[in-house]
Amino acid sequence: MEVLPEVEPEMEGAEQEEAGEDEGLRDLQELEEMLSRVHVAPRAPHLLEPDPGVDQREWPSSYRENSSQENLLLAMAENVRCQYAHLYPDRRPLFLCPENECGVKKFVSTTLRPTLLPIPELYHWQGCASFVSDFLSLELLDPPIDLPKQLRSPTWVLKTQRGSCFDFSTLLCSLLLGAGYDAYCVSGYAVKEMCLLNQSHQECPLLRPSISEEVAEQKQEVRRYSAKAPRDLQRYSVKAPRDLRSSFELRQAEACAVQLRTQQDAQGLREESESPPPDPLYGLRIHCWVLVLPGNREVPDSFFIEPLTGQSYPTTSNQFLGIECIWNQQNYWVNMQDCRFGCAEMTYDLGDPVKWEYLLCSSMCQSLLLVPDTKRQHETEDEDEEEEAKEEQKVFHMPPSWVMKIHISREDMENRCPGGRKLIRYRKATVEMFAPYLLKNGLVRKLTTYDDLDCTQANTVTEWYRHRHDQLQQREPNKASSVTLEQFNPGRSYALKSHRYVTLLSETERQMDFYSHARPDSLARRVETPCEMTETFDSRPDFLYYRHVVFSKRVGTNSPGGTPEQRPVQKVVERFHRDRSKPAAQDVAERVFLLSEDRIQVTYHREEDRIIPAWQDFVKPHNVGTSQIPHAFTPQMVSTFQVDPSEKPCKNLLLYETLMALMKEEENVLIRIRESENEVRAILAAREQEESTIELQISIYDTARNEKAGHHREELERTAEEERLRREEEKELDVLAPFLARHGDPESLTREQALQIRADCLSHLKQRLISRANRIQSCFEKETQELQQKQLWYQKNEPTMTKDDEDSYLSYCSDALFRIEVLKLRLSRHKDGAAQRYLALDERLKQDPRLALHLS
DSSP states (O other), X not given: OTHHHHHHHHHHHHHHHHHTOHHHHHHHHHHHHHHHTSOOOOOOGGGTSOOTTSOGGGSOHHHHSOOHXXXXXXXXXXXXXXXXXXXXXXXXXXXXXXXXXXXXXXXHHHHOOOOOOSOGGGGSHHHHHXXXXXXXXXXXXXXXXXXXXXXXXXXXXXXXXXXXXXXXXXXXXXXXXXXXXXXXXXXXXXXXXXXXXXXXXXXXXXXXXXXXXXHHHHHHHHHHHOOOOOOOOOTTSOOOOOOOOOHHHXXXXXXXXXXXXXXXXXXXXXXXXXXXXXXXXXXXXXXXXXXXXXXXXXOOSOEEEETTTTEEXXXXXXXXXXXXXXXXXXXXXXXXXXXXXXXXXXXXXXXXXXXXXXXXXXXXXXXXXXXXXXXXXXXXXXXXXXXXXXXXXXOOOOOOOOSOOOOOOHHHHHHOSGGGEEEEEETTEEEXXXXXXXSTTOEEEEEEEESSTTSOSEEEEEEEEOSBTTOXXXXXXXXXXXXXXXXXXXXXXXXXXEEEESOSSSSSSEEEEEOGGGSTTOEEEEEEOSSEEEXXXXXXXXXXXXXXXXXXXXXOSBOTTSSBOOOOEEEEEEEEOOOTTXXXXXXXXXXXXXXXXXXXXXXXXXXXXXXXXXXXXXXXXXXXXXXXXXXXXXXXXXXXXXXXXXXXXXXXXXXXXXXXXXXXXXXXXXXXXXXXXXXXXXXXXXXXXXXXXXXXXXXXXXXXXXXXXXXXXXXXXXHHHHHHHHHHHHHHSXXXXXXXXXXXXXXXXXXXXXXXXXXXHHHHHHHHHHHHHHHHHHHHXXXXXXXXXXXXXXXXXXXGOOHHHHHHHHHHHHHHHHHHHHHHHHHHHXXXXXXXXXXXXXXXXXXXXXXXXXXX
């Protein structure tokens, strides 16, 4: 054990430094006095005894005994423990060789089993930490100031789904090491809330930005407007420029600063009243977490991972109060730095032996400590190689892990929480998590916010869903405002993205967002009230982006058919983006259809060098049906404004054509509005049907849950069995029965009868084959003749045919050619198989026992 003489001098130097610090001794005495007043409960029996539900004989021999290397490592660890206890009697003992689930002492580094699983979610530290925190249940350390006597293997922890913080960290570190991270288990001290997994004083990470961010924005606004005033001018200095700042803005900034201070004071008082009482064991509660160092997997900076919650913290976080030691699968390091002020000022250069004492003198440590002098540089290469070989023989390498390979099934990844359910309580909020398919409505997560700290007065509820047939992803029912917000995944009918509503009745207040790229009309949003409807569009080819409809009160409630009458349209406003291919004076920016006044207003885009746009105001003629009559349109029906006075006014013919085009477009707009109303009714009816009968989607690859696929598979097997039995029955049919009946079904046949029956049977088959070939040939000729006649008709009537006629002709030709090709293929196959069927029947007749004697 060459490492021990190297450890001792460093520890002695550290002991002398600590002995010289009187302040540290006084703090230690205060802590001892505090501990003498604290009553600590006896150790929990479930942390000492092995699990009675697990048979130790099922584990491999590596769980129940140690190898020679492991025994040597345990002896080295015991030696280090004795030296450490002698040199540092005031420090806590090191966590070196706890017992495993079989009661056998194992070194902590050998309990780590780096494993990379074929699950994409576990390729990153976020997925690994989230899985460990959700999958396991915490067993608290009892007493909380002592190290545990047991450290179970990751396989045992995964099987039982429970463990202490050390078990959490061991499993998480094994997954991170397998994923390529430079991860370490850390044994140290943390605050009470972190050790007890008490998150009731933390903000829920699922909530939206809190007031603190708003306060930060207000601070920036105050800094923007409250600059320092100019200093007093000296007697002979140059005059400063005038202060051109707005006095109103300065007063607003002062008022904002006063409001900010008031909010900060109120928030400070509220936090002080809600803060937990002081912990008598502050700084003494033992905890274990994971350290990730930079270098691997493009990690820029070191950070901590809390395995109980799956969250990451910077190494300067005040939640972690001190570190005793860290380890990975290769080595073990003891912290020699001062942790009286937490971990903020600690460094994690493990190659520095002054700050980190290592247990094994590995190759990394040798490369950092053994620096060649000037004399060695002049030695030959052969001598260097011999010395390196001797040094390598002295190095003791860490034995391999005694733990079996870690296995996590897909069912474990889906279920996550023990029993499929988990409840996490935060400050004024609770989060409930459910396994997929556990609830019939597909709920997987539920966030509830409260108005009080005791979480008794619910405020808002947010629900997340998965595998819903209606593609529902999230729902936020607000009890105070009675407004419900639903969000959907892509793939739903009408490309619905979100729906905000009060009730599912039509013609009420609602807002619908859509996946515009998945709709032919590029509709992005529809906002509806009892009397108005507003639609916005994205990237339409006609540059339309806004449509606003105003409805008037309907006269009747229901039509004779029982359906509600459509609301009469009073006004429609449409707005368009700029079309650069047209002049601005001809590019419509807005058009207003005033149906109640029989008017149409058109506003064009403003030119770049103008401040007002051109517009036209039309009055529709009363006799729209006879608009071709000259007196149906007069110049008094149009009011125009041209920006350029030198431009010639539009002619009456052009104005008339513009009015007719606008009236035609008005009819199209009304049709689109009715389609929008019908679409809203269809969406609401579909939502009511979907909520009444909720269905969950099951993948075809999920054979365990997919009942339809199982029934379909059983149906296919049953059909295949029936088909097999039917074919066997067909084989058993007597082909000679009708021919034997002609001769009176004799018990024995003569040679003449046998030859006659054989000839009749073959002749009958031949006639059937010829008849079938003739039928196929006649169908082929008929289809060919009809196609030729259709082609002649097309050539004759091609100049006068419409687009619909051409489409109908092309569709007919495609179907006819397909039928002709099928008939040709069937005829070819029939000809090829006719001779084979004839020979097969002849061979079968020769083998028939009733004819074999006369035909041999």
